[in-house]
Amino acid sequence: EAQVTQNPRYLITVTGKKLTVTCSQNMNHEYMSWYRQDPGLGLRQIYYSMNVEVTDKGDVPEGYKVSRKEKRNFPLILESPSPNQTSLYFCASSLWVSTSGSNTQYFGPGTRLTVL
Amino acid sequence: AQSVTQLGSHVSVSEGALVLLRCNYSSSVPPYLFWYVQYPNQGLQLLLKYTSAATLVKGINGFEAEFKKSETSFHLTKPSAHMSDAAEYFCAVSKMDSSYKLIFGSGTRLLVRP
Numbered sequence: 129e130a131q132v133t134q135n136p137r138y139l140i141t142v143t144g145k146k147l148t149v150t151c152s153q154n155m156n157h158e159y160m161s162w163y164r165q166d167p168g169l170g171l172r173q174i175y176y177s178m179n180v181e182v183t184d185k186g187d188v189p190e191g192y193k194v195s196r197k198e199k200r201n202f203p204l205i206l207e208s209p210s211p212n213q214t215s216l217y218f219c220a221s222s223l224w225v226s227t228s229g230s231n232t233q234y235f236g237p238g239t240r241l242t243v244l
Numbered sequence: 245a246q247s248v249t250q251l252g253s254h255v256s257v258s259e260g261a262l263v264l265l266r267c268n269y270s271s272s273v274p275p276y277l278f279w280y281v282q283y284p285n286q287g288l289q290l291l292l293k294y295t296s297a298a299t300l301v302k303g304i305n306g307f308e309a310e311f312k313k314s315e316t317s318f319h320l321t322k323p324s325a326h327m328s329d330a331a332e333y334f335c336a337v338s339k340m341d342s343s344y345k346l347i348f349g350s351g352t353r354l355l356v357r358p
Contacts, residue, residue: 132287161345168253170334170348171288178342186345218287220346230276230295230338233346235287 130155132236134219140242141209149204149239151219158224160202161233164188165216174217177202178224209243216240246271246337250349258357263322265352267309267335270316276338277318278346279309283331291333294318305329330356 132153141147153160161176163186173186177196191213193205202221206213217240220233251266269275276295280288292303299311309320318335332353336346 159344163346168350170248170350171336171346172348173343173345176343176345184343186343220288230293231344232278232290232293235280235289237287238285 130234132219132221132234134217134236134239136239137237138240140244142244143210144208147206147209147241149206149217149219149241151202151204151236152200153202153219153221153234154200155221155223155234156199157221157234158199159231159233160196160219160221161186162192162194162202162204163218163220165218165238171218174204206241209241211243214241214243246275246339246347248335248337248347248349250333250335250352252352253350254353254355256355256357257325259327260324263307263320263325263329263354265320265333265335265354267318267320267349268316269318269335269337271337271340273340275340277309277311278336278338279303279307279318279320280334280336281305281331282334282351288334291320325354325356327356327358330354 162174163171165171175194177183219236222231222233247270278293279291294311302308335349
């Protein structure tokens with residue numbers, strides 16, 4: 129089954145304790161992205177990657193890191209989490225076709241993070 | 245700059261009634277527009293998308309949306325609501341730069357009354 133998986137689905141942690149949220153897709157997609165969802169704000173992009181070893185900042189990158197060492201995986205790293213990073217996080221992937229924004233992005237099930 | 249506005253954070257309809265969820269966009273170039281649905285505790289699922297082919301776009305689960313350039317709108321409709329349609333709906337526009345990110349509206353929660 130074609131899918132985007134995220135782990136963990138739920139995480140409660142404390143301020144300053146480094147954590148990683150994993151994202152994996154089995155559709156051979158070049159493009160991957162992380163979003164956070166906050167009430168009343170919709171989803172906002174954190175980071176994106178157009179292919180292996182190619183990543184760039186989205187709208188809200190502060191406090192986050194990413195890496196893309198393999199095509200299928202795109203982990204999100206919080207080196208020193210703070211309470212304002214409490215949110216619902218989604219990973220997404222799509223085929224990459226240059227000059228086109230019409231590609232459908234497929235979303236993972238989400239990771240609900242609480243930072244105390 | 246591209247943006248999306250969804251009117252109404254909550255919409256309540258009776259089962260069997262028409263569903264109308266409003267979305268207006270702002271874009272200086274022809275946009276690619278999407279509607280996603282989020283069921284409780286799940287990720288986002290694509291309902292339909294507009295990519296400049298037909299202005300009336302049919303999606304899954306009986307939903308459709310019409311692109312109206314003169315009104316800069318892309319409203320989502322369904323003739324007859326079902327209880328299973330209760331969810332949050334997001335309209336999004338694809339940003340036409342190297343990020344190709346989706347710019348989302350703030351979402352509309354659809355409630356379906358029996």
